[in-house]
Amino acid sequence: MKAQTLSRRSLAAAVVLMLPFAAHAQLLKGFGAKLGANSSNVSIAYTRAELQNLKVETGRKIGVNAAVFAEWLNTSVFSLVTQVEYAEQGFIQKSEITGENNPAPLEKVEATSQLNYVSLPILFKLRLPQSKLAPYVVFGPRFDWLVDHVDGNFESDVIDDFPAAPFTDYFETRSWGATAGFGFSPLALGGGSLLVEARYNFDFKDNVALATLQAKNNAVEVWLGITF
Secondary structure (H helix, E strand, O other): OHHHHHHHHHHHHHHHHHHHHHHHHHHEEEEEEEEEEEEEEEEEEEOOHHHOOOOOEEEOEEEEEEEEEEEEOOOOOEEEEEEEEEEEEEEEEEEEEEOOOOOOEEEEEEEEEEEEEEEEEEEEEEEOOOOOOOEEEEEEEEEEEEEEEEOOEEOOOOOOOEEOOOHHHHEOOEEEEEEEEEEEEEEEEOOEEEEEEEEEEEEOOOOEOOOOEEEEEEEEEEEEEEEO
């Protein structure tokens, strides 16, 4: 009788000890790391009526990304991805140099301004597990923190180089927006799987803490990663 009581207690204790691990196994589906490249830009416009004729022309800048992520909810079709990433983003300011008495442009010049962010996207992931390519789509909100910014210099062949307008000085430290994209995870690699992903990021919030300006980021990203 005593042996049966001890056996039952031991079994109960083992079950209690195993419950957190079982719950964790059901909650955490996987984790991994990614490297990527991005093409980013910022739409900038003056908000005051008397300044709206002043157009700010910008172009896309190429940068790099790095991230670690965890995938939650161990189901066959739906999961949740939390990712911490670093992105070198920004934009290219464009301008023209004209002659003193001639409005015709003598030269078109560009300056590269940099905006570096640490971001936290929280993404819903839907996939087709039966397909060989293992395709999926992701979408959800993202939260960005500006960690560094640099305004570039216009480089000219006809006059001395000169600084671009200091737009990045007015960017707020925190912003938020959304991410949408798709990917494939077709290859097994050791104990993990290789994934390829494309995403588009855009801002909901005006990023500039200045009443006369508004600015919003956008970026196209391509990622290569491994998940375990």
